[in-house]
Structure formats: C-alpha cells, structure tokens
Amino acid sequence: MIDGMMAIAILLPVAAGLVTFFVRDYFARNVIVIVTAFSLIANSIMLAAKGPFTYTPSGFDWGILITILDYAILFFYVYLGISLRNWLVVTFAVTQIIPLAYFEFVMKAHVEVAPAFVVDNLAIVMTLIISIIGSLICIYALRYMHDHEHHAHLEKSRQSRFLLWLVLFLGAMNGLVFANNMLWLYFFWEVTTLCCFMLISHDRTEIAIKNAARALWMNATGGTAFILAIIYLYATQGGSQALSMQNIIGGTLQGSVLLLPVALLCYTGCTKAAQMPFQSWLLGAMVAPTPVSALLHSSTMVKAGVYLVLRLAPAYAGTYLSTAITIVGAFSFLGASALAISQTTGKRVLAYSTIANLGLIIACAGINTPLSIAAAILLIIFHAISKGMLFLCAGTIEHQIWSREIEDMEGLAAKAPLTTLITAVGILSMFLPPFGMLLGKWIALEASYTVPLAAVLFVLGSTLTIVFWTKWLGRLLQVLPKVGRPFEKLSLSYSFPLLTLLVGIFVVGIGIAPIYQSFISAATNNVIAGTQVLASGWNILTSGGAESGSFLGYFPVWTLYIVFAIALVLPLFLIGLKPTEMRPVYLCGEQVGGADTDDFSAEADIRTKVTLGGYYFQSAFGEATLNPVVNTVAIILLVSMIACGVILR
C-alpha cells in the first residue's frame, strides 16, 4: 500500500514524463498527462488521509542508482558549461563533483540511513501543494504550449520535450519533500535544478539559454554548499546517522558543530528560493513559458528552498543564526517589494512578489516561535495557490493580447472580462483581507516583534506590496463607459485549472480554521512544539499574550468573508445599469463622440485618443537605482548568516 503510494508520488511522474517524450500525438499526450495529474491528486489526498509514516524502499539498491545519476547530472552540467562557454556553470559543477568524489572514494563513506523517507504532516502539506497545484498547472500547459508554438510558428513541435521535464519535475519535488536521507535529498534537489535549466531554456532563444545558465550556476552554488554540509556532517558527527534529516533536527547530534552545516544548508535554501542577492536568476527565468513560471518559480520549486529552511528550523532555534536568517528573509521581502513597483512586465512583478513572499516565509522560519512557524506554513500554502493562479492568469492574458506588458493590459476588463475577473480576485487575494495570504501576513506581523528589526522590515515591505498590486489591478480595470460585456470563451485546459484554483482560494480561505486544526497544526508541531494559533469555530485566535491564557489577536474569518461578499460581490450582481445612464468621462467637455468615447479634440480640433500610463517610479524604485544597494546589503547579510553558523549562542 505504502509502496504503491510512494511509487505513484515519485516514480509515476518520471515514467509519465518519459512516455510523453516519446509520444508524438497531441491527444494521446494530453490523455497521459491528465491521467497522471489526476492520479497524483488522488494519491496525495490518500496520503493525507493516511497520516504520517516512514518508508524505506527495498528490493533494489536505490543508493547506487542515485549516486550514478548524481554524477551523470553533474557531468552533464560540465558539458553544458563547456558547450555554452559559461565558465561559472563549469566551475560550480566541478565544485560539486570534487567533494562528491572525495566523499565517495577518499572518505569511503558508506551511507545507510533508515528510514529513507519520512512522510510527516509537513511533508504531507507540501505534497498536497505539489500534487494538486502542480497537476493543474500541467493540465494548463497542454493547451498553452500548443498555442505558444502556434503563435511562434514552430514547424517541429517540442511539446513532448517540455512535458517530459514538467511532469518529471513533480516526481522530483515529491521525493524532495519526503526525503530523510540527505544524500537522496541532494539528488532530488539537483534533479529540480536540472528541470529548471531545461524548462527555462526551452524556447532556445539566446536570452533563454543565458538566463537558464544563470539559474544553473546560482543553484549550483547552493548544491556545492549542500555537498560541503553533507561532508562536514558525516565527518564531525560520526557517520551515517548524521545524514538523517530527522536526526539533524531532532537534537540528538552535537549542537556545537551542528550550526555550520545547517547554515550552509540554509544558504542552499536561499539560492533555490532566489533570495537576494540571487534574485536575478528568478527574474531571468520569466522568459520561459508561463507554465514553467507558475510551476517552478512560484508554487513549487522555489518552495523547496523555503521548505528546507523551515524544516531545519529546530536545528537553529535560539541561536544567532536564527536571527540572521530572519534578517536575510525580511530584507529580501522589503527589497523585492520595492523593486516590484518599477516593473512594467506582469511576470516580473509576479516574480519579485514571489521573492518577497519567500523572504517573508524564511523570516518567519527564522523567528522560530510557534506563531511564526504557523504563519510560514500558511503562507506557503496560500502563496502557492494564489501565485500559481496569478501566473496562469498572466499566461492566459498573454495568449489573448500577445503581450506581457502591463501597459498593454489596460482595459482588459472590456476585452476579456472572465480572465480579468479571475486575475482581479487573484491580485486581491495576495494582499487584502479576508484572504489567506493576508491571514498569514497578519500572523507573521503578530509574531515579528520577537525580532523587532524584522517587524519594521515587514511593515515597510507590506506597505510597498499594496502599491504595486493596486497599480496593476487599476490598469486592468480601466474601461470605457459601456454597459454589459459578455464573458469570453476560454479553452477548458485554461479555464479548468484557473477556476479550480479560484475556488481553492475561497474554500481553503474560508475553511482555514478547521483545516488548520485538522492537519496544519500538526505540521507546525513537526517543526516546533506548542501552538499559538487556535481555531475558534471558523475564526482564528492567536494566543500568547502577556498573561497566560490571554489572547494576542483575533481574525474573524467568516465575518470578513461576509463583508467581502456584501461589499464586492453583491453590488456586482445587484446593480443594473441602463445605457441612458452612461456618460463620458470628464475631458473638460472636449470629448468627441458618444458616451463610450475616449477621443477628444486637441489643439486645432485634431481628434486625439486619450492615452494614460501607469506610474513606475523608475528613478526611486528602478533596478538601476536599487540593485547596487540591495545586492550589497544582501551579500553582507548572507555572509553574516554563514558566519553565525560558527558562533553558538
């Protein structure tokens, strides 16, 4: 039973990916992917229902296979680096090969870790996210890639190759969140990096390959740190037992020499999560097709980075390292939010917002109180849903107006009302009450005072997020006076994932209190003991006030949703407008035409169209201004973080 579920979770996507690579027929491929998708979703729900367990696969020496594949991937990177003339890629592949070989042949390390997989509540939460949201994105990718290649007039379809890596990736992610054996975790980590490279460079344009290479070498520095951490653990903590994640976080190892490898692993997590100063790889990855951005670069792969940092939280609790991690995350939150304001491309705004929210999650992990860990997990869940949906919306918009620029999205509410509606709900769900992201941010702010500098950074970052989201939503909604717009037709492959995720935002958001109590609370306890988030009926209470038993704060979930429904949903349906009531916008009386005109008579009575643009504040928040400052500070903070690994409190 468990064998089957684990095989479906990890091996089925790999097999399905390989099969789709060889199938050339569009419909057959779709069927395979859809079947895989639904199997994964069903499987993850069954895993959730089953509850926590441990598992070691038997009957085959998986360890040898993994080692061989490790070397294969790393040598492939070397080959890539040489063929692309990218010496950074070669360097950081070699810096992984040498320590790995040293570990294998000089130290003659014999690693036996049991159990190999530990599926606890946190892993179950992660696999639900990966399986459900990941599968929906794969379904979306089916039609999207078809239209993408149509528009690019490709003679030879490369969708099989795309789907291979996209679906295979899901298996690697599942393996990553289940892995207890650090070497196996390292393997799955490298597979995700490989998928990332393959998918970013899919379009084979010069800029795509360049950005993919950048993603590769930056993640490879993380891989190097991973290997060094493994070697250090093995050497100083007495062998294989140090390479079990449960032992690392369980407090059975010697604390005094534990912090340096843990710091290195947190560095790895930060590179994967594109924290500052590594944000450029995620920004560069936005040239990839949208399903890649949705799956890898918002809901899933980058979550692996924060998952690692969160998982290791017990290992660095109460040390200076914890505070350093908090500041690294909080600073990324602020920096990325500031940079997002100046971005004119929708996907880049989403990318910066992702980096910011990942920084917030890492900071919560660093704060290391039951309240903040609960916030981190809630943020992971809600961010995955909302941001995944927003990226899919961005892709849908792109395929309707064939542009990614926000300025071209002006007035989208008139051209594509359904897409705009879904995008609008997605944007609102990222930063406003009553939605789950705000609930997570609320808990994070309540927990932040433990590290007061983080509280200040959260406050500033939070303010800046309001600016860029509202600006974008405003551009979408800017319509001319006209009554009634029919909803546009969307292909099922687009609308099914979008609507499912939309419903998911509301279902998980409204039901967050019972959902929290049923298994998220247990997931929090996998990381830290005690609980400060209480569910009172459908509302959320936070405890831990000055006196025992007193409350910190109160978030009335269902009341806020009712207010939201009355405020926004009801008027939309109840208010009817008649055409005679429409009036033109105020253009000083110079408008030409009927009520739905945007022409006016300019000088010499020339009929001109009104053009409006958004504010992007390039001089204050532009990349040219901020990048030097932000990158410098971020490097200093990261170096301090690793340095804290050698200081014990």
Next chain:
Amino acid sequence: MSLIHTSRIKSPWILHFDNSSCNGCDIEVLACLTPLYDVERFGMVNMGNPKHADVLLITGPVNYRTARVLRNLYDQVPGPKMVIAVGTCASSGGVFHNCYNVLGGVDKVVPVDVYIPGCAARPEAIIDGVVLALQKLAGANL
C-alpha cells in the same frame, strides 16, 4: 420628499464655465466666493467638475467652438440642474452678438433657467440670480 427638497435648495454646487467672455463676469463670480460676499454660507461651493454640480453658471457668448463644449458639459451634469446665464453676453450675446464666430446667448445651446443681465453682473445680482434659480427649483418640484 421634502428632506431631499430642502437639501437641494440649501446645497447648490456650482460649475462655472466661461464660454468666451472677457472675464469680467468671471471675476465677479470669483468675487462671490471671497469673504466679502461669501456664498459658501448658502452652501454654494464651486466644483470644477460637471458630474458634481447642480447649477451651471455660464458666462460669455457662445461661439462655434464652445457650443460643443458647453453642450458636452451640460449633458454630463446629472439632474436636477439649473442653468444660469451670467452677464449680458451670456444672455444674448451682448456687444458681440453679431460677430462672425458668435452664435449668440447661451440659450442657443442649452435651456436657461435664469438670466442675470449686467456687464459685468454685480456679485449681488449673481447671488440674487442663484437664489431665484433655487426658488424655481423648489417651485418646479412641488
């Protein structure tokens, strides 16, 4: 509804539009807002926006260009509205009535409720005119 009724009389918001006047009447309108005459005590506020206005104070004679603009502005004012032609030029074209570009008084383009003669119309006359318009508003809806 007498509450809304009373409120209409006690809170006329003004849109002042200058067709092509010599600005004499405009200065007098501006003078109404100053502390000496202080029309705000009657609830009159000068809104620059037709969508917020109830009373249009129009000065200057209408010419071909401003006819279009005046009509646009008039259409954008939500009812119930009053139009007041301030000054002789707005009432009938004044000394410019037979210029080649002048159509005549404001009533060539929009229906006028109150005419305030004068060149330039005195602030007292303007206030009188607005009060007359409000009475007309009150009387018309009773």
Next chain:
Amino acid sequence: MKHVMIIIFTLFVAPIIGGLLFGIDRRITARLQGRYGPPILQPFYDFFKLLGKERIAVSKLQFVWIYAYLLFMVASLLVLTLGSDLLVLVFLLGFAGVSLVLGGFSSKSPYSHFGANRELLQIMAYEPVLLLLAIAVYAQNGSFLISDIIRQPKPLMYTLWPLFIAVIYVLTIKMRKSPFDISTCHHAHQEIVKGVTTEFSGPYLALYQLAEWYEIVLVLGIVALFWTSPLIVGIIIALAAFLLELLIDNVTSRMTAPWMVRLSWTFGLILGIFNIAYIYFTKGVS
C-alpha cells in the same frame, strides 16, 4: 446583546458625529478665513441633495468600489468599537483605501487616474505608521486587542507619545488637509479637478461622503486610543487634534506628492522605530 448595541450605535450615530465634525470643520475654517461659513448641518444637506440626484455612471465597476470603500470603512470602525484586533483594523482600512484607488482607476479618465495614483501614494505614506502603531501597542501591552488597550490603567500616551506625533501626520493625510491634500480635497479646489472622485456623482458621491464621515470618526477614534482611562480625556485629545488639523490646514498650502511620502516616511519611521526600540530595550520581549 452589548455587542448588538455597540454595532447599532456605530452604524447610526457615528456618521452623524462625522457629519457634524465636517460641518464644524467648514464653519471654523470659514471663520479663520474671515467669513461666515455654511451652517453646521451643511454636510447633511449636501448628502441628501446628492442622494436625490439622477444616477449617471461611467462604468459599473465604480459602483462596486464605492460600496467596497464604504463597507470596509464601516467594518474598520466596527472593529474599533467592538474592541477587536488593531492589526485587522489597519488591514481593513487598507482595503478601504485600495477600493477608493481602484474606483478611481476604473474609468479611463485622466483626472481620475491622477487622483488615484496620488491616493495610492498617500496610502503608501501613512500605512507604515499605522502598522508600526499596532506593533508598538503590542510591544507595550502584549496583545493586539483594542479591548486590552481600554483595560490598561496606564494610558498609551506615556510610552507611545512619539507615535502619537506620527499619527498626527496620518490624521492630516486621512482628513485630506493641507499640506497633504494631494489626491482630492474638500471645499473649492480644482487643481486636478476632483482627483479620485472626479467620475463619481449623485448617489455614489453621497456614499463616498458617508464613508468619509465614518472615516473621520475612525481616525479620531484611533487618536483617542492613546488615552483610554478615562476615555473622555482621549476624546478631548482627539478633538484637540482635530482642531489642530484645521489650523494646520489653514496655514499651509498643498505640497507635492513625493515630498509628502518622503516626509511621512522619514518622520513616521524615525518616530516609530525610536518608539519601538525604546519599548524593546526597556521592557524586553513579552
């Protein structure tokens, strides 16, 4: 039962108080300018007149956002009077502000667009101070609940006076008083026509006015939180702050948006950080 009474009181009495405050505002401003000014009940006349206007629209979306603005403002005020979570209040107020901005963006009107962008900058200017206030209250009291603030014997003013000064900035911005009235203002200003409210008219402008009445009670309520035992002193402080705002309005002129953001961020952050640091180092983490 007590909650129901509070809700009814808030919903029906607060706008009346707000309207009267606006009327007093215009009256005193007029007197400061050497004229008589409208009667104190003038805002109510304006409100009912607007309700009786013909309904015209530029888009259906703008209605939605005006309702959202009003209802979220009411929700924030209810959070205040029911003594619930201060941080939730700030976020609801944020949603109200965002709704107004989106209402301004929802039509392709240049003036509305300018006003909306400036309104967004205003939100950016005051939001950090309110959030820092919430955190400072937590630092001082150990909880975010307003009911706990009211229960404390020692008023917040003693330890949070730097943030009180910062909140005066917020009050200026929220009340749309010079030098921070850059997005839309009362009285007779025509700089960017009516800014964010340019395309609203008739009944929906009346709802906007109503939301402003709730807002003034809310913001003065937040000021009053600085001295809650006895509450009457807090209310007196709030009214004194209100009068101070009128004075500031009449002696300053409108400044530019970047200046406003820079000023409120600099002062707001310095005062806020200083306050939180002071509490942190004297009290430690509770």
